[in-house]
Amino acid sequence: MTAPVSAPEIRRGLGYWLASYQHLLRFEITNLRVYLAIALVVQTLMGAGMAYMYGFYLGDLSPLGQTWLVTGIPALALFPIGFVVVPNVITQHKLQDTYDFVRSLPVPRMIPALSTFTVFTLLSLPGTALALFIANLRYDADLTPSWSLVPAVFLASLMATSVGYAVGHAIPDPRVTNLFLNILVFTVLLFTPIVVPIDLFPEWLATLHRFLPFFHMAQVLRAGLSVGLVADVATSYAVLAAWTAVSWGLAAWILGWRR
Amino acid sequence: MTVPIPMIGVLPAKRTGPSHWWHGFIAMLRWEITNMRLLLPLTVVVQVLFGAGFVLGIGLFFEDIPSRAALFLSTGATTITLIMVGLVMGPQLVAQQKLEGTYDYMWSLPVPRSAATTAWITLNMIFAIPGMVVALLVASWRYGVDLEISFAIVPAVLLTLLTATLLGYALAHAVTKPEVTLLLTQVLIFGIVGFSPINYPQDNLPGWLAELHEYLPFLPMATVVRGGLTQGLVSNVVQSYVVLSAWGLIALGLVAGSLGRRR
Numbered sequence: 001m002t003a004p005v006s007a008p009e010i011r012r013g014l015g016y017w018l019a020s021y022q023h024l025l026r027f028e029i030t031n032l033r034v035y036l037a038i039a040l041v042v043q044t045l046m047g048a049g050m051a052y053m054y055g056f057y058l059g060d061l062s063p064l065g066q067t068w069l070v071t072g073i074p075a076l077a078l079f080p081i082g083f084v085v086v087p088n089v090i091t092q093h094k095l096q097d098t099y100d101f102v103r104s105l106p107v108p109r110m111i112p113a114l115s116t117f118t119v120f121t122l123l124s125l126p127g128t129a130l131a132l133f134i135a136n137l138r139y140d141a142d143l144t145p146s147w148s149l150v151p152a153v154f155l156a157s158l159m160a161t162s163v164g165y166a167v168g169h170a171i172p173d174p175r176v177t178n179l180f181l182n183i184l185v186f187t188v189l190l191f192t193p194i195v196v197p198i199d200l201f202p203e204w205l206a207t208l209h210r211f212l213p214f215f216h217m218a219q220v221l222r223a224g225l226s227v228g229l230v231a232d233v234a235t236s237y238a239v240l241a242a243w244t245a246v247s248w249g250l251a252a253w254i255l256g257w258r259r
Numbered sequence: 260m261t262v263p264i265p266m267i268g269v270l271p272a273k274r275t276g277p278s279h280w281w282h283g284f285i286a287m288l289r290w291e292i293t294n295m296r297l298l299l300p301l302t303v304v305v306q307v308l309f310g311a312g313f314v315l316g317i318g319l320f321f322e323d324i325p326s327r328a329a330l331f332l333s334t335g336a337t338t339i340t341l342i343m344v345g346l347v348m349g350p351q352l353v354a355q356q357k358l359e360g361t362y363d364y365m366w367s368l369p370v371p372r373s374a375a376t377t378a379w380i381t382l383n384m385i386f387a388i389p390g391m392v393v394a395l396l397v398a399s400w401r402y403g404v405d406l407e408i409s410f411a412i413v414p415a416v417l418l419t420l421l422t423a424t425l426l427g428y429a430l431a432h433a434v435t436k437p438e439v440t441l442l443l444t445q446v447l448i449f450g451i452v453g454f455s456p457i458n459y460p461q462d463n464l465p466g467w468l469a470e471l472h473e474y475l476p477f478l479p480m481a482t483v484v485r486g487g488l489t490q491g492l493v494s495n496v497v498q499s500y501v502v503l504s505a506w507g508l509i510a511l512g513l514v515a516g517s518l519g520r521r522r
Contacts, residue, residue, distance in 0.1 A: 058320060
């Protein structure tokens with residue numbers, strides 16, 4: 001007796017693409033449910049905690065200094081999700097030997113990346129808002145939020161998630177990724193003009209930061225929260241968009257390899 | 260081929276007395292250093308960079324760093340490297356041993372437990388002293404701070420490192436799950452670096468937190484080290500020595516309690 005043979009479902013077209021996206025989104029959220037909750041707590045603590053911490057170090061701050069500090073907090077709260085949590089999730093897959101399984105799922109190659117971006121971009125919103133709220137309670141900052149905050153949060157978060165995704169896939173050894181991330185956190189918290197004006201930094205370091213994404217993340221978010229503190233926000237948007245595009249290219253190149 | 264048979268009537272060497280203890284100590288120290296030979300240089304470099312990084316990084320946030328803040332930062336970074344080695348790196352290494360399954364083996368070795376603990380503390384000093392010295396040198400180069408180093412620095416550094424190491428040791432041995440130890444050390448880094456008046460004066464903190472730090476070990480550690488490096492920056496150094504010694508004794512009790520248990 002032979003089983004009736006039916007033609008396999010055609011694996012292309014918009015319907016297939018959307019169904020895959022939905023499946024992977026559900027897969028990702030279910031897979032990470034505990035981790036996502038922890039990430040949210042860490043992000044809020046890091047954002048709000050840093051607001052207090054910098055205040056302790058700096059002592060008495062002028063009202064302008066306080067505004068700089070508070071408007072830098074959203075960037076600090078978004079930073080760990082994209083640059084730390086996303087590569088860590090990929091590292092976990094490698095350590096648990098589920099990495100190849102996820103890559104072998106019968107969905108278009110772009111879909112896992114898209115679902116990661118969706119989950120982590122959405123995840124970073126509540127923690128960022130909460131961190132900003134807590135920081136604002138502590139300081140007397142002069143905030144004037146505008147609609148430009150929406151594209152700023154979206155692009156900053158997307159950029160961070162995309163770079164983290166590319167880094168997670170590009171570095172083969174999880175231990176190297178881990179070391180790299182620890183160094184990155186240390187460098188960003190201590191040597192990056194996020195909560196203070198870039199003019200305070202020595203010239204060579206300021207120049208370097210005009211090419212790195214962290215300063216520009218803070219710039220676009222600050223422009224959405226305040227008036228008159230940020231000049232030339234268009235350049236910052238362009239740099240962030242460039243980092244996003246480059247990391248997509250890198251991720252596509254790495255994931256496109258046959259193994 | 261003959262197999263040597265133990266002679267009847269000859270007892271094995273007695274495992275007591277100072278010379279047995281000393282042999283155990285030397286053997287354990289050699290063991291630990293050999294065990295860490297690859298990790299040791301890397302860890303020392305990380306400590307050095309961490310200390311120096313703090314001194315340089317925080318200065319960037321000031322338009323013009325006040326000399327008092329610079330002095331607190333320079334002396335604080337010195338203390339932070341000592342605390343990090345004892346209270347963060349130490350437990351992480353023990354947790355690593357537990358994860359790798361070598362922990363039980365280590366404690367089955369026929370040496371007195373106090374000798375093994377002393378070897379561990381000695382090893383921590385090898386880790387911590389270079390980072391501390393470099394942090395201090397970088398600080399005096401970058402900010403030109405006015406240090407007046409006295410002999411009080413010797414007991415201050417020893418007591419700080421000893422207490423931090425014992426506290427870390429207690430944490431690592433009393434908490435059975437290594438994952439929990441690793442998580443706790445992360446929380447400790449955050450709390451020590453950000454919310455303890457080590458790198459900045461105590462009056463920068465809100466009143467209740469400043470009050471709380473009178474009873475925790477971190478502020479006394481910073482105070483006794485400052486007492487050995489500067490003149491007139493800190494008062495009540497004696498009280499800090501008392502608080503710190505009390506913490507050292509509590510930690511020693513905890514270590515003895517968790518290591519002395521039969522399992």
